[in-house]
Amino acid sequence: MSNLTKDDAEEIARKLRRGRPTIGRQRFEVVEQSRGGYRWISISYGGRRLARYGIKHGSRRNAGHDWIPGQIHLSDSEAYDFAKCHLSIDGYIDILARKNIVAARPT
């Protein structure tokens, strides 16, 4: 099972906003904006913009949000693990670094 729900999408945003990586790594910055029928989540890391995704307003809590994994540069199962806390903030940074998306320790 790896389908992402609205709850999972909210949890990912919450985790990115509050999560503290290990010392020496920077925190994610999350900016939320409501526009149209969506809440847009913009994610930055190390002062540089990394990703952006939309959460549907008014949808059921278990409504599918399967477009989100690709938007945050994760596979379906990685995104599911991230939402369910099986993947930590550090783990997420490691995956991004392994994919050459970010530097593990941005200057």
Added chain:
Amino acid sequence: MSRLQNPARLVQPEYAIQALGQFHLGMRYTAKTTQREPSIELEQSGIATAMLATASFYFDLQETKEEIKVIRILADKLMIDVQEIGDRIDRSASGFCTFITSLGVPGVSLKKPIPVTIRSCDDGFIASFLDANISIGGDTLADAVSSLQDMIADSFNDLEDADDSTLWPPMLRQKQALLDVVCRI
């Protein structure tokens, strides 16, 4: 039949107990069920075997009816499962590619039609502009495409003037893909 030979073992069904109870009372014997089965009246002579056979018949009939009920329930469940699997196959097989020629947002326009991939998901559709890695979902196909148009315009407005050094590679690629196809009017 053998289970009916010993009355002590006849805990259920109720009709079997009633049949044997009346057999012990003598004179006239009636085998009845409590499940709306027809009553059968028998004369005293040779009654035991007939009584037991009748009770056994109803006992087996009752068991068969219960089994049929279970089979019907399972068959209904199976029908629902098959229907659901069919729906899932239909949905998963219904991805397609099309083009959008406008964004429907004031101030920005498309330089050329852009390819959009649309696929269905559990409870709606996901529209993607793959070159820019932009995807969004909607309850209906029109909803998904309209949201994608908004997101493309919004991302363009957001990234157009952003310094390249403030973007990680995926966002830089998104910016370049958007600058290729979107312009101000």
